Amino acid sequence: MEVKRIMCCCGSGLGSSMLVRMNVEKTLKKLDYQGIDVTHSSVSDATENAADLFVVGKDLEQFVSQLPRVIVLDNIMDMNELETKLDAELKK
Amino acid sequence: MKDMLKRENVQIVERVEDWQEAIHVGVQPLVDGNYVEPRYIDAIITNTHTFGPYYVLCKDLALLHASSDCGVNEKQLALTVLRQPVRFKPDGYDVRLLVTLAASDSESHMQAMQAISNIFSDENRIEKLATAATADDAYAQFIAAAKE
Numbered sequence: 001m002e003v004k005r006i007m008c009c010c011g012s013g014l015g016s017s018m019l020v021r022m023n024v025e026k027t028l029k030k031l032d033y034q035g036i037d038v039t040h041s042s043v044s045d046a047t048e049n050a051a052d053l054f055v056v057g058k059d060l061e062q063f064v065s066q067l068p069r070v071i072v073l074d075n076i077m078d079m080n081e082l083e084t085k086l087d088a089e090l091k092k
Numbered sequence: 093m094k095d096m097l098k099r100e101n102v103q104i105v106e107r108v109e110d111w112q113e114a115i116h117v118g119v120q121p122l123v124d125g126n127y128v129e130p131r132y133i134d135a136i137i138t139n140t141h142t143f144g145p146y147y148v149l150c151k152d153l154a155l156l157h158a159s160s161d162c163g164v165n166e167k168q169l170a171l172t173v174l175r176q177p178v179r180f181k182p183d184g185y186d187v188r189l190l191v192t193l194a195a196s197d198s199e200s201h202m203q204a205m206q207a208i209s210n211i212f213s214d215e216n217r218i219e220k221l222a223t224a225a226t227a228d229d230a231y232a233q234f235i236a237a238a239k240e
Binding site: 018041057 | 139142143144145146147148149150153155157158159160193195198201202205206208209212213
């Protein structure tokens with residue numbers, strides 16, 4: 001399924017999720033993916049219909065295990081890891 | 093950015109006993125300045141028990157924060173440089189920099205997050221900030237990163 005909405009999540013939906021969102025937006029631009037809406041929120045908002053793809057840090061993996069499409073980042077600040085995983089996921 | 097991080101909210105601390113004390117010490121300047129209520133500290137500790145220390149974003153950085161409705165009066169940052177590192181979990185990263193975020197909503201601190209992103213995606217800059225000689229120096233580094 002084509003990804004139109006990506007939601008980045010953290011415990012409170014304010015800090016780390018916003019950082020990840022900024023990094024996702026930069027990466028999408030770099031890889032020239034267009035028309036994808038990126039938001040940030042708390043894991044409690046991460047329900048199946050909230051987005052097509054979710055991005056979380058490793059610490060929160062267990063809280064999003066019920067979702068169909070999730071990218072789990074070992075290092076939230078690592079742009080290379082994000083680029084590799086995001087590109088692979090969007091090519092599916 | 094100077095509105096978002098005030099000089100008086102930057103401090104250098106020799107050491108803390110454990111992660112809970114780190115949260116107390118890291119948030120205290122914002123309590124003192126009435127940017128947050130004391131319960132903001134408890135909210136971060138409770139969040140940590142629930143979700144784990146997900147706000148330790150990389151080696152040396154803990155981005156301490158809880159929701160806007162947990163006692164935030166006004167948006168502001170605090171920066172604490174720890175001379176001796178602390179761990180938020182036994183197998184976690186050593187952390188020397190505590191950045192405390194009090195956000196008034198989910199969007200308006202974007203510029204502050206950009207500064208954090210600029211500093212913490214670069215190991216050399218992390219090291220430079222963690223070894224800042226004075227709080228003035230640490231403050232200047234942070235403000236400069238926000239202007240990029």
